[in-house]
Amino acid sequence: MSSTVPKSSNIFWHDCPVGKTDRQKLLKQKGCVVWITGLSGSGKSTLACTLGRELHTRGKLAYVLDGDNLRHGLNKDLGFAAEDRAENIRRVGEVAKLFADAGLLCIASFISPYRRDRESCRALLSDGSFIEVFLNMSLELCEARDPKGLYKLARAGKIKGKPYLSRKIPYLIMFLVRELPFP
Numbered sequence: 325m326s327s328t329v330p331k332s333s334n335i336f337w338h339d340c341p342v343g344k345t346d347r348q349k350l351l352k353q354k355g356c357v358v359w360i361t362g363l364s365g366s367g368k369s370t371l372a373c374t375l376g377r378e379l380h381t382r383g384k385l386a387y388v389l390d391g392d393n394l395r396h397g398l399n400k401d402l403g404f405a406a407e408d409r410a411e412n413i414r415r416v417g418e419v420a421k422l423f424a425d426a427g428l429l430c431i432a433s434f435i436s437p438y439r440r441d442r443e444s445c446r447a448l449l450s451d452g453s454f455i456e457v458f459l460n461m462s463l464e465l466c467e468a469r470d471p472k473g474l475y476k477l478a479r480a481g482k483i484k485g486k487p488y489l490s491r492k493i494p495y496l497i498m499f500l501v502r503e504l505p506f507p
């Protein structure tokens with residue numbers, strides 16, 4: 325992403341006396357990120373909210389970062405081209421890292437089709453505190469659900485953007501994720 329504002333090299337890291345370990349002791353939990361990835365309609369938001377509610381019931385402080393919700397604010401300037409999705413996931417990865425550092429159980433629910441983007445997020449966290457969950461639902465099932473009518477729009481060619489060309493990849497997935505997704 326290009327910017328007209330020059331990057332500053334005069335930036336320093338400030339440590340605070342209260343650290344992650346102190347916050348974790350206070351909350352009696354270990355900060356982590358549960359990253360849910362999968363096709364639109366595969367059940368990511370449902371799982372994220374169910375997990376969030378279950379953790380809350382058990383007295384754990386959890387917070388859900390959902391793709392649709394973040395695209396209303398922090399990421400509202402981004403679309404669905406590969407570079408926009410990469411920037412979307414990069415920003416979310418940074419936010420999730422902060423939440424985990426705050427001691428929260430952060431549940432991130434994003435299509436996040438590109439493995440390299442998810443790996444970049446994993447690399448921001450210490451070992452074992454980035455837990456990836458792939459909702460391995462078939463395109464047929466997701467399309468049959470189609471709660472937002474997105475698959476219908478893609479079939480009708482009404483979702484904009486050039487599809488990624490490959491015979492191996494179903495046409496519809498090209499529109500929705502532009503790449504053979506996931507593991």
Ligand SMILES: Nc1ncnc2c1ncn2[C@@H]1O[C@H](COP(=O)(O)OS(=O)(=O)O)[C@@H](OP(=O)(O)O)[C@H]1O
Nearest residue numbers: 363364365391392404409412434435436437483500
């Ligand atoms: N063209 C196209 N492709 C895919 N998704 C679309 C598109 N247009 C809008 N939407 C809606 O945006 C939600 C996906 O946002 P994400 O931030 O999770 O996508 S990504 O991780 O950047 O790929 C996604 O949410 P879910 O359906 O819950 O996955 C859709 O509601």
Ligand SMILES: Nc1ncnc2c1ncn2[C@@H]1O[C@H](COP(=O)(O)OP(=O)(O)O)[C@@H](O)[C@H]1O
Nearest residue numbers: 362363364365366367368369370371433469471
């Ligand atoms: N485990 C499940 N079994 C049956 N239906 C489900 C399940 N999880 C989600 N759904 C339904 O599938 C649709 C898509 O779920 P949603 O969580 O919005 O998916 P996503 O966030 O991946 O787009 C919704 O109508 C939801 O009620």
